[in-house]
Amino acid sequence: MAKTPLDPSSSMAALYGVHLKRLRERRGWTQHDLAARVFVSPGRVAQLECASGARPTAELTRALDDALDAAGLLVDRWPHVYRESFPDWARRFMELSERAIIIRLYAAQAVPGFLQTEPYARAVLRRGRTLTSAHMLDERVAARMARQERLQGVGAPALSVVLDEAVLMRPVGGHTSMRDQLVRLREACTQHTVQVLPFSSGAHPLLGGSLTLLTMPDGSETAYAEGAEHGQLFEEPDDVASFNRAYDQLRAESLPVAMSVQMIADAAEGYRHGGSERRALARKQLQQRSGRRVRRGGRRPSRGRSGA
Template sequence: MAALFGARVRRLRTTAGLTQAELGDRTHVVSTRITQIERASGAKPTLDLARALDAALNADNLLVELWPYVYREAFPDWSRRFMGLSERAVAVREYAAHLVPGLLQTEDYARAVLSVGRTLDGKEQLEERVSLRMGRQERLVGPDRPELWVILDEAVLRRPVGGETVMREQLARLLSAAAEPHITVQVLPFDQGEHDVMGGSLTVLTMPDGSDTAYTEGAHYGQLVEDPDEVRDFALTYDRLRAVALPPLMSLGMIRSVMEDNHRGAKVPSRTDRRRVAQEQLQQSGGRQLRGGGRRIPRRDRRPGP
């Protein structure tokens, strides 16, 4: 499939009368990268590069549609459809039990996480996955960026994935991301005890037509849930987690505390303090739902999704 993708790029490029260097200039890569793609050598193209090639060559989405098949061996079957749906979602609600979600990972953190996967065939495939994960984050800054609401289990903050330096940079990334108006981050502290999604992660995607799809994932498996009744149950489960998690401002305070205390002894606000802050935020908002950093969502925009 990589060879087929490269052949299509070469045919479209020659039809357009472009040299490899000229195509590289239009897609902001060096000409040798175009050579590698056309010869199916080196790292496979990222989704972002496939889109750029498609636009530069007026391919009418041909290259974008071929791209998932180029990666057919790099990703398990159960993750591919989810990745495709995520690209179109207008809202993403995610609970993470063990790791920072991919959309908010730093490159070093992502490399540390992906390097321990059982489905990797070598360093080249690792770098392909890291490149893809970083490319997916482009959606968060594009014009069609989704609303992103993330709940992190306290364990996510306290496990120094990749070492303390990598983890500190990752926590800083969470703080900067939460400052964006379309991103909300909450922390679910240990003292909340057991809940319905222990041991795995949960993502609820809202599509442009208003429909929802749920996705649950463990260390080496995933399940896409599309049955409306089941999806509704998962959406309700997510809302319950959101209700018992720390309010957004307190969550950011806890992330900052863990980062500054080098993952030791960060203070978790008491339940009394959490209720007090939540009540104060509600009063300050005039009864409106708060986003991260104290931002407001008008009543007319309130719905089960973020």
């Protein structure tokens, strides 16, 4: 019985597979031929052409595109294939993120994906509850690294980040990984607005979750609230306004930018020496300085969002 041809309209993975097979056959190559050129098994090529198994990684897609001289055809379709594995609301959020001109983040547990090093990202994503294979981990890491390109070049969005102090204290991936991540984060402070929300600030409206606020070219705003086991996209103006107020409160209660940068640098140095005592001392010193500044009547950071 003849095998039913793959319907390219059934999914983005199917469309990708149809293009891949067509490009391969146009060159007169077998699946073994193509596999040898991109250093994967023939079975992996067969999976991609049949839209079965793990989705392609960004790295594999670039290799296939180059080998087949596809002029970016496969590379352009890869983000859509990747997003297809997410629920509708998550795909909507990812699409909005790619068009946003201002991105404001509160990160409660980990460095935001936009600013992660690859080893740190791999350590975070390896713990994902829905992770089922090494291929899936590679795919997620590649996607996270690819999204960082959004912050480069003309048209890059303005980025403002509030980091909970817990982000600096949790050694994700070990001390070396954490040190390198904090050095990267410190370097990012020269390009983006980064503040640390100290433990001493106490309870706040976003306890237990993280938040992303997106401002679009037309001025409209969207909020994405995320917890350990869930995420939710908010587009109603009243909901977004409530999250804006919460974010502004967090910025007002955070350390000023210069003190935040110093805390990040001190934390990185602490990991360099593997010493939790050094990090604790640096945290205590910065918080004491912050307390003295407030008692002297020093101003908190502006609650406005123009610094995003």
